[in-house]
Amino acid sequence: MLSRMPGEYVAEQQEQGSVTPPFNGRPVQFVDIFPQTPDGRIHLFPEALDASAPAGLYGYQPDPATTDYPLALISPASDRTISSTLSELPRPEVRLVMHPDDATDRQLSDGDAVRMFNALGEVRCRLQVGTWIRPGTVALPKGLWRKHTANGYTANVLVPDTLSDLGGGATFNDARVQVARG
Numbered sequence: 001m002l003s004r005m006p007g008e009y010v011a012e013q014q015e016q017g018s019v020t021p022p023f024n025g026r027p028v029q030f031v032d033i034f035p036q037t038p039d040g041r042i043h044l045f046p047e048a049l050d051a052s053a054p055a056g057l058y059g060y061q062p063d064p065a066t067t068d069y070p071l072a073l074i075s076p077a078s079d080r081t082i083s084s085t086l087s088e089l090p091r092p093e094v095r096l097v098m099h100p101d102d103a104t105d106r107q108l109s110d111g112d113a114v115r116m117f118n119a120l121g122e123v124r125c126r127l128q129v130g131t132w133i134r135p136g137t138v139a140l141p142k143g144l145w146r147k148h149t150a151n152g153y154t155a156n157v158l159v160p161d162t163l164s165d166l167g168g169g170a171t172f173n174d175a176r177v178q179v180a181r182g
Helices: 007-016 047-052 100-105
Strands: 071-074 095-098 113-118 121-129 137-139 176-181
Touching (some): 095 100, 100 121
Antiparallel strands (some): 071 176, 113 176
């Protein structure tokens, strides 16, 4: 981290163990600080980044769903958790949210015990059917603890360990699953 800092800040960090923030701790973008590009400007289509992405920067990537695992699993924050930090607070029963069309296709009803699974593992909980989620997508809140599901697993058990094609980031929203009565 120090190698990316201007020299005067490196010395201060090494001598004092902390750095005084520049601009009184309140820098203003494009007034005090600028993007770290050769010309100090934002580039919406940087050619080097485009060349590093297999399909190009804005290239179409096909949906990784399969016939075995057709549903996209998302794990949004909830009013109780934005991470697992506050999961000790009392919370309503955790339920997997599914669109009515997807529930009907699987002969599932609101409140059923279900098994959400893929080749990596499974999560068991109850189902909540609702029109506020898009067909083809299921949601289990992020930040759950093992105590929140019937078998002690959370959505993390279903997430592939592959890296994104651009930037090598996590692929949390590339998890594809199936849901059955459980």
